[in-house]
Amino acid sequence: MTTSTRPPAQSPEELFAEVCGQARRAAVLAAVEALLGWDEQTGLPARAGAYRGEQAAAVAGIVHRLRTDQAHGDRIARLASSPLARSGPPEVVGTISLLARDHTKQARLPARLVEELARTTSEAQQAWRAAREASSWKTFAPWLERVFALKREQAACQLPDRDPYDALLDDYEPDASWPAITARFDRLRGELVPLVQACVAAAERPDDGVLRRPYPVADQRRFVRAVAEKIGFDFTRGRLDTTAHPFCSTIGPDDCRITTRWDERFLPTALYGVLHEAGHGLYEQGLPRDWYGLPAGEAASLGIHESQSRLWENLVGRSPAFWEWCFPVARAAFPQALGDSTAREVQRALMTVTPSFIRVEADEVTYNLHVMLRFDLERALVQGTLAVADLRDAWNERFEHDFGMRPPTDAEGVLQDIHWAAGLVGYFPTYALGNVFAAQLMHAARTQLPGLDRDIAAGRFAPLLDWLRRHVHAHGRLLDSERLVEQATGGPVSEQWLVDSLRQRYAAAHEG
């Protein structure tokens, strides 16, 4: 027993345990916030929206207070200057560094700005829904003005020394920079535009008629669930539900929920929705469970997250090997639609390339062009080289340049995505970066697993999943995305793998 009234000095290990405890307590409530969001999308009664907003705000406020708490910050600062932060086990060193970084960013955000962002983006999303329905850019533009002004303020508070767009990007793709992304995207666009033109001009274009037959929804439910389970999604630690826009949400270490939508006359809507979201889900389920609520148990970045969903959706799910396994399963599920077709016919039908106006309905090749357009425009808006008032015209001109056609309405143009209304600025590029990472990772996996296509054709997905678990999932957020991909693949990140993958696969599909 000590006679001093000062508490005995804590060892760095005790301090670490205490700091992690607080982060985990915040994570418990952040997961509750995620449930409120999931429930809002899956089945909130029509008139319950306003009160749900109050519930979400109350929980978000508690989470923010726990994370930016002064005593917590002081403990993190002491920890960051302790020997443990330099010479502890690697995951401890990484955890301390990331917790300190996160705390600094969060604590720099004034509560007033947090609330104003929450309120404005909530109202802006309502305004966006109405504006999109009416295809009325004019009524939405003032809301975008306000959102972008707040986002610029956020950037200046959180990372005042960085370019404002890079500061926002940092929330989704830590340490990424717009000049590097721009250079990568410019190279990518230079290759994609001629590829799209070649596909469109090909003499033997795939016909997707076989996918546009009656596929009863009840049968689709059973089928896509079985596919998700087969690739490794663990339903004892997850669910599958129906929403207007598919997503994946994590409500706890053993509670990862994916959603999809259904189209009775077009099989890919649900199937590729589920393969995509299950890809996200496999990543979430594969993160180190013991580190849940701490950086070592979190995703590396949105780009890496998207690499996992795209890999399963496109590089596995649209491959001939996958359809060798999947076709008999699908034919048993849909005897009427698929009774007279073949695996090759279905797989080829999935390789259709058609420039279109809506990003979320785009094919695998043109998709990246949609993303790059948004990236360039949002960057110019944040940096002030484009005014919100000029955004609609800038969108339409750029679209015409890249796609050779002009959106007939704003709903099919500048008003189609919810992201900016929701304050998600700097988010779009992660979609294309995910495709870049996915192609490079898949190439490495194929090289390191020589029997990969045979395994997939036989319905054995465990070798690929295990490879991803070891090379991607196991690292949590301790490696940034570039280092993670480099370490997994043995070479620096390059968009060339994506170009090669698309060229090779789509050339084959367009040779008849």
Added chain:
Amino acid sequence: MTTSTRPPAQSPEELFAEVCGQARRAAVLAAVEALLGWDEQTGLPARAGAYRGEQAAAVAGIVHRLRTDQAHGDRIARLASSPLARSGPPEVVGTISLLARDHTKQARLPARLVEELARTTSEAQQAWRAAREASSWKTFAPWLERVFALKREQAACQLPDRDPYDALLDDYEPDASWPAITARFDRLRGELVPLVQACVAAAERPDDGVLRRPYPVADQRRFVRAVAEKIGFDFTRGRLDTTAHPFCSTIGPDDCRITTRWDERFLPTALYGVLHEAGHGLYEQGLPRDWYGLPAGEAASLGIHESQSRLWENLVGRSPAFWEWCFPVARAAFPQALGDSTAREVQRALMTVTPSFIRVEADEVTYNLHVMLRFDLERALVQGTLAVADLRDAWNERFEHDFGMRPPTDAEGVLQDIHWAAGLVGYFPTYALGNVFAAQLMHAARTQLPGLDRDIAAGRFAPLLDWLRRHVHAHGRLLDSERLVEQATGGPVSEQWLVDSLRQRYAAAHEG
């Protein structure tokens, strides 16, 4: 502007607004806690239970701190001694008095006991599930010992001057007393036992064969939803889902969720599950919306809550008038099962009386006997005149006395209900009190609404619902249950209305 550093004295009105604000903030988070519970029942992944427990505990802790907060208590105390507490508008006077009462009870509960109750009842429920499955009383008895010890401690903390059983009862049926309930139940039992015997011995017993035909679940879903909507359940402010045990849970002022289960070969399981839960839901949806989160927006008691569910389930839903409207709807939904039957045949089938072991499957007449048995046993356990070790034998003897048969297994006897494992002691009598209140309220409604049966037979449920809205729902918790029933019906509470109602309706059904 004041130069003093003391804050200016608050007016009672300002104090009232502040106290209500804190109560409403606690209600926002209490509703989040309700969502965690609803989600746990409707679709939590198998392995997500442990983390859900942490989430629920975290939110419950925050709610408890908000409600028992010292400054909040001080403000309530100041308010309770202000003129507003005596001469304000009646709902303000009632609100202050009930908030003060609630705060006192909650603040007297040490945090340690709150946590121990939460932890023990959570584990006891797991133990109960295993014990019921194995029909093993011995493994469950030690858990019941611990639960009842904690509940006695709770009673002594919260209302030290009251009889310990009455103290527990107060959570569900404020101000009720066990001697009064015992006297009421004894009179009721004296009438029910001969009625059950007469029904069982009747020459013309109803045959429920028509209810035991194939009723496809997909058709049942549409049918019961339409029935719930027809009686007035507002699906823009609510939902219907599937769970193992039906319940009604309120997640916010415009978010009342009911659940049911389905039996493909027995229509009443889902239909009467939904009529019962929709009855609860109509009450919740009818409580004064502007007072949500405050006593004037809360249910009067569990007995009153149960009166609403039982009224719609039994007094409306099993009546000839109801089936006059409902039968054509049901026959259209189930042409195969009901094509060759009549409204009268279905309605009579619903009046079967058969003593059985399981409370939740009991008919309307024997149901009350199940409840009274539990009431007498739990009271004796709390008061110490029965030891947990002797509970199983006491149950079996009493059951044989009341029902003329002995449970063949503990799963069909003392282990059948989850309530005691969950710490719900003092809850059971509210089921039978609800039946008593329901019969008296329905008699008054029928007297005051002369066209009631004609309305019901024509599918017009609004007059009855409006009557309940005005006489029951509108009062929130400002009237206690006895006063509420007395004011609505013009006479003191009496079980005689229930006896008369059962006698009259079941005699008619047993006369062929």
